[in-house]
Amino acid sequence: MKNIPPVDLTRQHKIIDQEIESQVIKVFRSGRYIGGTAVTDFEQNFAGYLGVSHGIGCNSGTDALYMALRALNVGEGDEVITTAFTFIATSEVIVRVGAKPIFVDLEVNGFNFDLQQVAAAITEHTKAIIAVHLFGQPVNMDDLMAIANKHQIPVIEDCAQATGAAWNGTKVGSIGVGCFSFFPTKNLGGCGDGGAVTTDDWAIADQIRLLREHGLVRGAGAKVTYRHDLTGLNSRLDSIQAAILDIKLRHLDSWNGQRRFAANNYTQLLENVPNIKLPQEVPGSFAVWNQYTIRIPNRNSDSSITRDVLRNKLQEKGVISMVYYPLPLHLQPVYQDLGYDRGILPRTEQAAQEVLSLPMFPGITFAEQQQVAYSLKDCLEQL
Numbered sequence: 224m225k226n227i228p229p230v231d232l233t234r235q236h237k238i239i240d241q242e243i244e245s246q247v248i249k250v251f252r253s254g255r256y257i258g259g260t261a262v263t264d265f266e267q268n269f270a271g272y273l274g275v276s277h278g279i280g281c282n283s284g285t286d287a288l289y290m291a292l293r294a295l296n297v298g299e300g301d302e303v304i305t306t307a308f309t310f311i312a313t314s315e316v317i318v319r320v321g322a323k324p325i326f327v328d329l330e331v332n333g334f335n336f337d338l339q340q341v342a343a344a345i346t347e348h349t350k351a352i353i354a355v356h357l358f359g360q361p362v363n364m365d366d367l368m369a370i371a372n373k374h375q376i377p378v379i380e381d382c383a384q385a386t387g388a389a390w391n392g393t394k395v396g397s398i399g400v401g402c403f404s405f406f407p408t409k410n411l412g413g414c415g416d417g418g419a420v421t422t423d424d425w426a427i428a429d430q431i432r433l434l435r436e437h438g439l440v441r442g443a444g445a446k447v448t449y450r451h452d453l454t455g456l457n458s459r460l461d462s463i464q465a466a467i468l469d470i471k472l473r474h475l476d477s478w479n480g481q482r483r484f485a486a487n488n489y490t491q492l493l494e495n496v497p498n499i500k501l502p503q504e505v506p507g508s509f510a511v512w513n514q515y516t517i518r519i520p521n522r523n524s525d526s527s528i529t530r531d532v533l534r535n536k537l538q539e540k541g542v543i544s545m546v547y548y549p550l551p552l553h554l555q556p557v558y559q560d561l562g563y564d565r566g567i568l569p570r571t572e573q574a575a576q577e578v579l580s581l582p583m584f585p586g587i588t589f590a591e592q593q594q595v596a597y598s599l600k601d602c603l604e605q606l
Protein backbone atom coordinates (compact mmCIF):
# COMPACT_ATOMS: atom_id res chain seq x y z
CA MET A 224 0.00 0.00 0.00
CA LYS A 225 1.35 3.44 -0.84
CA ASN A 226 1.87 6.19 1.69
CA ILE A 227 -0.74 8.92 1.91
CA PRO A 228 0.93 12.23 2.72
CA PRO A 229 -0.79 15.01 4.68
CA VAL A 230 -0.43 17.29 1.64
CA ASP A 231 0.61 16.66 -1.96
CA LEU A 232 0.97 19.85 -3.95
CA THR A 233 2.21 18.14 -7.10
CA ARG A 234 -1.33 17.04 -7.92
CA GLN A 235 -2.83 20.51 -8.07
CA HIS A 236 0.22 21.76 -9.90
CA LYS A 237 -0.09 19.24 -12.74
CA ILE A 238 -2.90 21.13 -14.45
CA ILE A 239 -1.09 24.47 -14.34
CA ASP A 240 2.42 23.26 -14.97
CA GLN A 241 2.83 24.73 -18.46
CA GLU A 242 1.10 27.99 -17.69
CA ILE A 243 3.32 28.49 -14.64
CA GLU A 244 6.40 27.71 -16.68
CA SER A 245 5.58 30.27 -19.35
CA GLN A 246 4.61 33.01 -16.85
CA VAL A 247 7.67 32.46 -14.70
CA ILE A 248 9.88 32.61 -17.77
CA LYS A 249 8.04 35.74 -18.87
CA VAL A 250 8.81 37.48 -15.57
CA PHE A 251 12.37 36.17 -15.72
CA ARG A 252 12.88 37.56 -19.21
CA SER A 253 11.31 40.90 -18.27
CA GLY A 254 14.28 41.65 -16.05
CA ARG A 255 11.93 43.03 -13.38
CA TYR A 256 11.64 40.91 -10.26
CA ILE A 257 10.32 43.30 -7.62
CA GLY A 258 7.02 45.10 -8.16
CA GLY A 259 5.75 45.69 -11.69
CA THR A 260 2.55 44.52 -13.33
CA ALA A 261 2.86 40.93 -12.13
CA VAL A 262 2.40 42.21 -8.58
CA THR A 263 -0.20 44.90 -9.27
CA ASP A 264 -2.26 42.53 -11.45
CA PHE A 265 -2.34 39.90 -8.75
CA GLU A 266 -3.13 42.45 -6.05
CA GLN A 267 -6.07 43.73 -8.06
CA ASN A 268 -7.35 40.28 -8.89
CA PHE A 269 -7.04 39.12 -5.30
CA ALA A 270 -8.89 42.18 -4.00
CA GLY A 271 -11.55 41.61 -6.68
CA TYR A 272 -11.90 37.96 -5.66
CA LEU A 273 -12.64 39.03 -2.09
CA GLY A 274 -14.73 42.04 -3.06
CA VAL A 275 -12.53 44.64 -1.35
CA SER A 276 -10.88 47.80 -2.66
CA HIS A 277 -7.30 47.04 -1.64
CA GLY A 278 -5.12 43.97 -1.74
CA ILE A 279 -1.54 44.67 -0.72
CA GLY A 280 0.96 41.91 -1.32
CA CYS A 281 3.71 41.29 1.20
CA ASN A 282 6.29 38.78 2.25
CA SER A 283 4.27 36.46 4.47
CA GLY A 284 1.13 36.04 6.53
CA THR A 285 3.18 36.94 9.57
CA ASP A 286 4.17 40.29 8.08
CA ALA A 287 0.58 40.89 6.98
CA LEU A 288 -0.57 40.52 10.60
CA TYR A 289 2.30 42.62 11.93
CA MET A 290 1.60 45.44 9.49
CA ALA A 291 -2.14 45.31 10.18
CA LEU A 292 -1.46 45.86 13.88
CA ARG A 293 0.96 48.69 13.10
CA ALA A 294 -1.54 50.32 10.73
CA LEU A 295 -4.13 50.20 13.51
CA ASN A 296 -1.64 51.88 15.86
CA VAL A 297 -1.50 48.97 18.25
CA GLY A 298 1.56 49.29 20.46
CA GLU A 299 3.09 49.42 23.91
CA GLY A 300 0.61 48.83 26.75
CA ASP A 301 -2.25 47.75 24.47
CA GLU A 302 -4.10 44.46 24.67
CA VAL A 303 -5.11 42.32 21.71
CA ILE A 304 -7.66 39.54 22.19
CA THR A 305 -7.09 36.33 20.27
CA THR A 306 -7.07 32.54 20.48
CA ALA A 307 -4.33 30.36 21.95
CA PHE A 308 -5.19 27.60 19.49
CA THR A 309 -3.41 28.79 16.37
CA PHE A 310 0.01 29.00 14.80
CA ILE A 311 2.33 31.17 16.85
CA ALA A 312 2.56 33.90 14.18
CA THR A 313 -0.83 35.20 15.37
CA SER A 314 0.47 36.13 18.81
CA GLU A 315 4.09 36.72 17.85
CA VAL A 316 3.13 39.89 16.01
CA ILE A 317 1.18 41.18 19.00
CA VAL A 318 4.29 40.89 21.14
CA ARG A 319 6.44 42.38 18.38
CA VAL A 320 4.44 45.61 18.38
CA GLY A 321 4.83 45.78 22.18
CA ALA A 322 1.24 44.80 23.03
CA LYS A 323 -0.04 41.95 25.19
CA PRO A 324 -1.90 38.94 23.77
CA ILE A 325 -5.06 38.20 25.75
CA PHE A 326 -5.89 34.58 25.06
CA VAL A 327 -9.49 33.41 25.33
CA ASP A 328 -10.78 29.85 25.25
CA LEU A 329 -12.37 27.93 22.38
CA GLU A 330 -16.04 27.58 21.56
CA VAL A 331 -17.66 24.38 22.85
CA ASN A 332 -17.78 22.69 19.44
CA GLY A 333 -15.15 23.70 16.96
CA PHE A 334 -11.71 25.20 16.98
CA ASN A 335 -12.35 28.96 16.85
CA PHE A 336 -12.46 31.29 19.84
CA ASP A 337 -15.58 31.60 21.97
CA LEU A 338 -17.28 34.91 21.27
CA GLN A 339 -18.76 35.27 24.73
CA GLN A 340 -15.28 35.04 26.13
CA VAL A 341 -14.05 37.58 23.59
CA ALA A 342 -16.73 40.00 24.79
CA ALA A 343 -15.87 39.33 28.42
CA ALA A 344 -12.15 39.93 27.82
CA ILE A 345 -12.61 43.48 26.49
CA THR A 346 -11.07 46.16 28.71
CA GLU A 347 -10.18 49.81 28.29
CA HIS A 348 -6.78 48.62 27.02
CA THR A 349 -8.17 46.43 24.21
CA LYS A 350 -6.92 47.89 20.96
CA ALA A 351 -7.77 45.08 18.53
CA ILE A 352 -9.19 41.59 18.19
CA ILE A 353 -7.51 39.00 15.96
CA ALA A 354 -10.00 36.40 14.76
CA VAL A 355 -8.38 33.27 13.35
CA HIS A 356 -10.43 31.25 10.87
CA LEU A 357 -8.67 28.08 11.88
CA PHE A 358 -8.44 25.06 9.58
CA GLY A 359 -10.56 26.93 7.01
CA GLN A 360 -13.63 27.24 9.26
CA PRO A 361 -14.83 30.84 9.46
CA VAL A 362 -15.49 32.56 12.75
CA ASN A 363 -19.09 33.79 13.11
CA MET A 364 -18.28 37.25 11.78
CA ASP A 365 -21.78 38.66 12.30
CA ASP A 366 -21.62 38.07 16.02
CA LEU A 367 -17.97 39.07 16.30
CA MET A 368 -18.52 42.36 14.45
CA ALA A 369 -21.53 43.13 16.64
CA ILE A 370 -19.31 42.81 19.72
CA ALA A 371 -16.42 44.71 18.17
CA ASN A 372 -18.57 47.53 16.79
CA LYS A 373 -20.32 47.98 20.12
CA HIS A 374 -16.93 48.70 21.70
CA GLN A 375 -15.44 50.32 18.57
CA ILE A 376 -12.57 47.87 18.49
CA PRO A 377 -11.06 47.00 15.11
CA VAL A 378 -10.97 43.38 14.00
CA ILE A 379 -8.11 41.75 12.17
CA GLU A 380 -8.94 38.51 10.41
CA ASP A 381 -6.17 35.94 10.30
CA CYS A 382 -7.23 34.22 7.08
CA ALA A 383 -3.98 32.27 6.65
CA GLN A 384 -5.86 28.97 6.58
CA ALA A 385 -9.09 30.18 5.06
CA THR A 386 -8.68 31.83 1.65
CA GLY A 387 -12.08 31.56 -0.02
CA ALA A 388 -14.04 30.75 3.14
CA ALA A 389 -17.16 32.81 3.82
CA TRP A 390 -19.50 33.67 6.65
CA ASN A 391 -23.12 34.12 5.58
CA GLY A 392 -22.01 34.63 1.99
CA THR A 393 -19.33 37.22 2.76
CA LYS A 394 -15.75 36.16 2.20
CA VAL A 395 -13.41 36.19 5.17
CA GLY A 396 -10.81 38.91 4.87
CA SER A 397 -13.36 41.37 3.53
CA ILE A 398 -14.98 42.17 6.87
CA GLY A 399 -12.16 43.13 9.23
CA VAL A 400 -8.61 43.86 8.06
CA GLY A 401 -7.79 40.65 6.19
CA CYS A 402 -4.40 39.00 6.59
CA PHE A 403 -3.49 36.16 4.26
CA SER A 404 -0.61 33.74 3.98
CA PHE A 405 0.46 32.28 0.65
CA PHE A 406 2.70 29.67 2.27
CA PRO A 407 2.69 26.74 -0.18
CA THR A 408 0.30 24.51 1.80
CA LYS A 409 -2.37 27.17 2.25
CA ASN A 410 -5.57 27.11 0.17
CA LEU A 411 -3.95 29.66 -2.12
CA GLY A 412 -0.26 28.88 -1.85
CA GLY A 413 2.71 30.16 -3.81
CA CYS A 414 6.00 28.44 -4.48
CA GLY A 415 7.67 30.11 -1.54
CA ASP A 416 6.62 32.66 1.08
CA GLY A 417 4.05 35.37 0.47
CA GLY A 418 1.12 37.15 2.05
CA ALA A 419 -1.38 39.98 1.64
CA VAL A 420 -3.40 42.49 3.60
CA THR A 421 -6.90 43.29 2.35
CA THR A 422 -9.12 46.19 3.31
CA ASP A 423 -11.69 48.70 2.10
CA ASP A 424 -10.09 51.43 4.20
CA TRP A 425 -7.88 53.80 2.20
CA ALA A 426 -5.98 55.05 5.23
CA ILE A 427 -5.10 51.53 6.39
CA ALA A 428 -4.11 50.53 2.85
CA ASP A 429 -1.82 53.56 2.56
CA GLN A 430 -0.17 52.74 5.88
CA ILE A 431 0.42 49.13 4.83
CA ARG A 432 1.96 50.25 1.52
CA LEU A 433 4.33 52.51 3.46
CA LEU A 434 5.16 49.88 6.04
CA ARG A 435 5.94 47.12 3.56
CA GLU A 436 8.65 49.18 1.95
CA HIS A 437 10.69 50.91 4.65
CA GLY A 438 8.14 53.69 5.17
CA LEU A 439 9.09 54.97 1.74
CA VAL A 440 6.80 57.61 0.26
CA ARG A 441 6.28 57.16 -3.46
CA GLY A 442 4.51 59.19 -6.12
CA ALA A 443 3.29 62.75 -5.82
CA GLY A 444 3.45 62.72 -2.00
CA ALA A 445 7.22 62.28 -2.14
CA LYS A 446 8.61 65.72 -2.71
CA VAL A 447 12.10 64.33 -2.26
CA THR A 448 13.33 60.90 -3.29
CA TYR A 449 14.11 58.47 -0.50
CA ARG A 450 11.72 60.15 1.87
CA HIS A 451 10.76 57.79 4.70
CA ASP A 452 7.78 58.66 6.88
CA LEU A 453 7.93 55.79 9.33
CA THR A 454 9.97 52.79 10.41
CA GLY A 455 8.83 50.03 8.15
CA LEU A 456 10.20 46.78 6.87
CA ASN A 457 11.12 45.06 3.66
CA SER A 458 8.07 42.96 3.03
CA ARG A 459 7.32 42.92 -0.67
CA LEU A 460 5.66 40.13 -2.59
CA ASP A 461 8.09 39.32 -5.37
CA SER A 462 7.06 39.30 -9.01
CA ILE A 463 7.59 35.60 -9.71
CA GLN A 464 5.45 34.65 -6.70
CA ALA A 465 2.78 37.12 -7.77
CA ALA A 466 2.70 35.66 -11.30
CA ILE A 467 2.32 32.15 -9.88
CA LEU A 468 -0.35 33.22 -7.40
CA ASP A 469 -2.31 34.99 -10.11
CA ILE A 470 -2.57 31.74 -12.07
CA LYS A 471 -3.41 29.72 -8.97
CA LEU A 472 -6.08 32.23 -7.90
CA ARG A 473 -8.14 31.24 -10.97
CA HIS A 474 -8.25 27.66 -9.67
CA LEU A 475 -8.87 28.49 -6.03
CA ASP A 476 -12.64 27.96 -6.06
CA SER A 477 -12.27 24.66 -7.86
CA TRP A 478 -9.58 23.49 -5.40
CA ASN A 479 -11.66 24.62 -2.44
CA GLY A 480 -14.55 22.68 -4.00
CA GLN A 481 -12.35 19.59 -4.06
CA ARG A 482 -11.49 20.14 -0.40
CA ARG A 483 -15.18 20.46 0.45
CA PHE A 484 -15.93 17.28 -1.49
CA ALA A 485 -13.11 15.43 0.29
CA ALA A 486 -14.32 16.69 3.69
CA ASN A 487 -17.78 15.39 2.90
CA ASN A 488 -16.31 12.02 1.92
CA TYR A 489 -14.44 11.75 5.22
CA THR A 490 -17.59 12.64 7.13
CA GLN A 491 -19.53 9.89 5.38
CA LEU A 492 -16.76 7.33 5.69
CA LEU A 493 -16.23 8.04 9.39
CA GLU A 494 -19.67 8.98 10.69
CA ASN A 495 -20.36 5.70 12.49
CA VAL A 496 -16.88 5.18 13.87
CA PRO A 497 -17.01 5.14 17.68
CA ASN A 498 -14.64 7.13 19.91
CA ILE A 499 -13.87 9.94 17.52
CA LYS A 500 -15.45 13.32 16.96
CA LEU A 501 -15.77 14.75 13.45
CA PRO A 502 -15.50 18.41 12.49
CA GLN A 503 -18.75 20.18 11.60
CA GLU A 504 -19.64 22.95 9.22
CA VAL A 505 -22.09 25.09 11.18
CA PRO A 506 -25.02 26.98 9.53
CA GLY A 507 -23.77 30.22 7.96
CA SER A 508 -20.32 28.81 7.45
CA PHE A 509 -18.70 28.11 4.10
CA ALA A 510 -15.61 26.18 5.15
CA VAL A 511 -12.63 25.61 2.89
CA TRP A 512 -11.08 22.77 4.87
CA ASN A 513 -7.42 23.65 4.98
CA GLN A 514 -7.46 20.80 7.48
CA TYR A 515 -9.93 18.04 8.25
CA THR A 516 -9.31 17.71 11.96
CA ILE A 517 -10.93 15.02 14.06
CA ARG A 518 -10.78 14.59 17.82
CA ILE A 519 -9.71 11.44 19.61
CA PRO A 520 -11.03 11.76 23.16
CA ASN A 521 -8.50 10.57 25.70
CA ARG A 522 -8.81 7.20 27.29
CA ASN A 523 -5.98 7.97 29.67
CA SER A 524 -6.26 10.45 32.49
CA ASP A 525 -3.20 12.26 31.34
CA SER A 526 -2.37 14.08 28.16
CA SER A 527 -2.46 13.10 24.56
CA ILE A 528 -1.37 9.44 24.84
CA THR A 529 -4.35 7.94 22.98
CA ARG A 530 -4.03 10.34 20.08
CA ASP A 531 -0.27 9.95 19.78
CA VAL A 532 -0.41 6.13 19.87
CA LEU A 533 -3.09 6.23 17.19
CA ARG A 534 -1.04 8.60 15.07
CA ASN A 535 1.96 6.22 15.20
CA LYS A 536 -0.20 3.24 14.31
CA LEU A 537 -1.63 5.14 11.36
CA GLN A 538 1.85 5.98 10.20
CA GLU A 539 2.75 2.27 10.23
CA LYS A 540 -0.13 1.79 7.79
CA GLY A 541 1.18 4.55 5.56
CA VAL A 542 -1.28 7.25 6.64
CA ILE A 543 0.55 10.38 7.67
CA SER A 544 -1.56 12.55 9.97
CA MET A 545 -0.58 15.80 11.67
CA VAL A 546 -1.16 17.47 15.02
CA TYR A 547 -2.05 21.15 14.80
CA TYR A 548 -1.30 22.22 17.56
CA PRO A 549 0.11 20.08 20.35
CA LEU A 550 0.99 22.92 22.76
CA PRO A 551 -1.39 25.89 22.96
CA LEU A 552 0.17 29.31 22.80
CA HIS A 553 -0.56 30.31 26.41
CA LEU A 554 1.58 27.36 27.57
CA GLN A 555 4.50 28.02 25.23
CA PRO A 556 7.83 28.61 27.01
CA VAL A 557 8.20 31.94 25.22
CA TYR A 558 5.02 33.24 26.93
CA GLN A 559 5.86 32.12 30.47
CA ASP A 560 6.06 35.72 31.60
CA LEU A 561 2.45 36.35 30.53
CA GLY A 562 1.41 34.32 33.58
CA TYR A 563 -1.02 31.81 32.07
CA ASP A 564 -1.13 28.57 34.07
CA ARG A 565 -2.20 25.17 32.80
CA GLY A 566 -5.93 24.76 33.33
CA ILE A 567 -6.80 28.36 32.56
CA LEU A 568 -8.09 27.61 29.02
CA PRO A 569 -9.50 24.09 29.48
CA ARG A 570 -11.18 23.69 26.08
CA THR A 571 -8.04 24.81 24.27
CA GLU A 572 -5.86 22.48 26.31
CA GLN A 573 -8.20 19.56 25.71
CA ALA A 574 -8.29 20.25 21.98
CA ALA A 575 -4.48 20.26 21.87
CA GLN A 576 -4.49 16.76 23.38
CA GLU A 577 -7.15 15.35 21.09
CA VAL A 578 -6.74 16.79 17.61
CA LEU A 579 -5.55 14.85 14.61
CA SER A 580 -5.57 16.26 11.08
CA LEU A 581 -6.10 13.72 8.31
CA PRO A 582 -4.56 13.96 4.83
CA MET A 583 -6.38 16.75 2.99
CA PHE A 584 -5.52 18.39 -0.30
CA PRO A 585 -7.05 19.02 -3.72
CA GLY A 586 -6.64 15.89 -5.77
CA ILE A 587 -6.76 13.38 -2.90
CA THR A 588 -8.59 10.36 -4.32
CA PHE A 589 -11.60 8.60 -2.87
CA ALA A 590 -9.54 5.38 -2.72
CA GLU A 591 -6.96 7.17 -0.59
CA GLN A 592 -9.66 8.52 1.69
CA GLN A 593 -11.06 5.03 2.03
CA GLN A 594 -7.61 3.77 2.99
CA VAL A 595 -7.38 6.54 5.61
CA ALA A 596 -10.82 5.65 6.98
CA TYR A 597 -10.22 1.89 7.08
CA SER A 598 -6.81 2.34 8.67
CA LEU A 599 -8.27 4.68 11.25
CA LYS A 600 -11.02 2.20 12.17
CA ASP A 601 -8.48 -0.61 12.41
CA CYS A 602 -6.08 1.36 14.57
CA LEU A 603 -8.86 2.58 16.88
CA GLU A 604 -9.91 -1.03 17.50
CA GLN A 605 -6.36 -1.87 18.51
CA LEU A 606 -6.13 0.90 21.11
Ligand SMILES: Cc1ncc(COP(=O)(O)O)c(C=O)c1O
Nearest residue numbers: 283284285310312383404405406
Ligand atom coordinates in the same frame (compact mmCIF):
# COMPACT_ATOMS: atom_id res chain seq x y z
C1 LIG B 1 -3.21 30.75 11.43
C2 LIG B 1 -1.92 31.25 10.84
N1 LIG B 1 -1.57 32.54 11.01
C3 LIG B 1 -0.46 33.05 10.48
C4 LIG B 1 0.40 32.27 9.73
C5 LIG B 1 1.66 32.86 9.22
O1 LIG B 1 1.78 32.83 7.85
P1 LIG B 1 3.22 32.81 7.15
O2 LIG B 1 3.79 31.44 7.35
O3 LIG B 1 2.94 33.12 5.71
O4 LIG B 1 4.04 33.87 7.80
C6 LIG B 1 0.06 30.93 9.50
C7 LIG B 1 0.93 30.10 8.64
O5 LIG B 1 1.49 29.16 8.92
C8 LIG B 1 -1.12 30.40 10.08
O6 LIG B 1 -1.46 29.13 9.90
